[in-house]
Amino acid sequence: MTETSNAIVRFVDVQKSYDGESLVVKKFNLDMEKGEFLTMLGPSGSGKTTCLMMLAGFEPATHGEIYLNDQPINNVPPHKRGIGMVFQNYALFPHMTVAENLAFPLEVRKMSKSEVEQRVQRALDMVQLGEFSSRRPAQLSGGQQQRVAVARALVFDPDVVLMDEPLGALDKNLREQMQYEIKHIHERLGVTVLYVTHDQSEALTMSNRIAVFDDGVVQQLAPPTVLYEEPENAFVANFIGENNVIGGKITRIDGQSCQVDVGESREVQALAVNIGGVGESTTLSLRPERVSLDPGDDCPNVFEGKVEELIYLGDHIRTRMHVCGHDGFIVKIPNSSSHAQLHEGAVVKVGWTMEDCRALDVLN
């Protein structure tokens, strides 16, 4: 192992099993840089929360080593790791006031009374809850409780803060507002955040990098733009954003591009990303907003599409079409003054570039 990395958190070949029969986390490797906001995104049961719990010290790793500031921490108990954590249900102590909740981590660290007061005040100001310091958590709204939980996880200046689906209990508007607030606190303090969520828009909004989990394995670890625009496999392409999926067989590979037979002797030009050899199956992934209507002649992929359904969504019109033998082909038509006027049953030409159509592995 090279020990020269400036990673603050490192998972090295971490595996976790609860029952000794199956692995919840299969082989987890991750380097987190200082100051990074990294999100673990995945469906429930994909192992992301388990990884978080292993880092916090509440679950032992079955195999592998976790490093914090280059120190192995597998045998360090949770209270000596110095990691802040925001829990799903906030876990604010109901018998303490807001100020007492915030003072708790400082008091157990035996800080002087004046310093405790000063830090509590600073933390309260940070989340704009100064006037609520003597209230009990039960007297606060969900959003306020959430802010107290964040402040409490940060008040003792931890190197790393873990957040386990902290916004899950809030309604949609408040959730979006809190996303920005957490993002801004992160930017201001420069603290390293490891965030767990199953909500992709949350992950895309806040993160520097996102690790997409499925089945105990990190499918792709990349910044949000890369994740959305250049998914490496069919799972990521499907999980992040909306996606048209077309199955086919590879007929020719030509360097960066490949030709895929999608049935009824139609051939699609696609970007070869994650494919086997000629003759093998592949999944083509195409974002709905990258499909254009009536493309020019230089477009390599032009097909006929029959409009099946139109859904007006204000900023765009979702159009379900029958293209290349697929019924569920979605095209997003932006609502501009000059957009095409379609009606159900119309047959139009649709097309897309080779780069926008990514040939990936087979989705199982």
Added chain:
Amino acid sequence: MSATVESVAPEQMVTADGTPLKVSLARARRRARNRALLLVAPLFLFIFITFFIPIFSMLFRSVENELVGDTLHRTVPLLQNWDESGDTIPGEEVFAALQQDFAEAQKTKSAGRPGRRLNYEKPGFSSLFRKTARKAQKLEPPYREAFIKISKDWGDVEYWRVLKRESGKYTKSYYLSALDFSYDSEGNVVKNPGKESIYIKLFWRTLWMSMLITVLCLVLAYPISYLLSTLPARTSNLLLILVLLPFWTSLLVRTSAWIAILQQEGVINDFLVFLGFLSDDGRLAMIHNQVGTIVAMVHVLLPFMVLPLYSVMKTIPPSYLRAARSLGANPFTAFVRVYVPNTVAGIGAGGILVFIIAIGYYITPALVGGQSGTLISNLIAYHLETSLNWGLAAALGAILLGGVLALYLLYDKIVGIDNMKLG
């Protein structure tokens, strides 16, 4: 009706037909309240007839004292004029009235009970009354000499003092004796000498043993409840059944089992002798004393502590402890500062439940208490069943009830009844 509508202030809310909103609301609520009252009425009546009336009539006996005044209804009013602080017994007219009273009592055979009643105050009254009643009809004046001839006790001013003192409709003598006070020969209230003061000693013993039992129950129940609340549902249900199992066994069987285990020839002593920790003649006395009472009562009352604790602990999410740990508290600090304060409701409920049951517990101390392990309840039972001094039993019961209520109020003041959670 119209007048009330007119008097409504302009800003007052009214319903669509002009009735003030408050009146309408009260009317709507009254209907619901009456219906609810109708539903609880049978239970209320049942409790009133079978619980409140007997309890209060029983408690009333601790001050009630009509027997003497009723039987000696001619004598008692005349006694009011007699000065008991002097050394002379009452005059002839009192004795004349006394003769008529006793003659009448003999006819209705009602002289025995007031005699027994006064015997609590001064031994000798019972036989004095019986003797006097037998001969009262044949007495000739002057009655004073005639009575003193029957028994010279009638010439003793102390007997007359007691008679006058205890002739009122109400008496405080039961309470005085329940608190180990009595009257001296001059009629002053004095504390009983150490040897005779048994009730205060027993009250204190009842109090500290109940507290000890409550604390022991808490110490034993806390880990069990914690275990129950953290185990998976299947296992915890099984364990809960084991905790409740004693409820389904007869109390007598359980107490007898403790006798078999703890007695001098019992399992524990035999085992300790077998291991050589005790010599055969140095066997421990663990039953028919305080140890036996405490052990058996802790066992009997443990479920009352486990259940409220368990029900409170089940609602504490495990994330509290995790949060405390992640914030830097070691396991002990996290437990003491975060977990325990959240179980106060259960500790309070279980504690008060166990304590109140223990303070009035009867059967177990009666069976395994021996001399040193009996509680005040055993003495109450003794006065109810054996000595038949119901007034004293009622006074002891009332003091016990008052003590429990006082502790309950104290608890409310310190912890708050609202914080209690029974299940």
